[in-house]
Amino acid sequence: MRPLLLAIPLVALATSAFALPKYTSTKMTCAQVQETIRAHGAVILTYPSERLRGHMLYDTYVSSRQFCRPGEITDRVSVPSRDLRFCRVLTCKPDREQMREQQQRDQQPNDPTHGLL
16 A cells, blocks of 8 residues: 555656646737747647637647657647737648558558569
């Protein structure tokens, strides 16, 4: 029981160390949004939905591809900021080309003599 009690604070500390900072983009200028992303590498931005009144939207935004997961690439998108309706930032998305190539490789037979007849 005692080792478990010691492990719980360590797990909590380890998970909080990797938590992404969260900001509301409409409370910052576009320059501040972009600088915040650059400074942290990756952040969560929240902002009000234009279509659903009272709903907040959120996503993870990055400064470069190095903050994306393997198999993802960056994509230019925009978020609203205090001074601009469309503040350009980067987010990660699946690399469709890499996925297509992987699917083609997976569909090929493993037999090296296949197709030699």
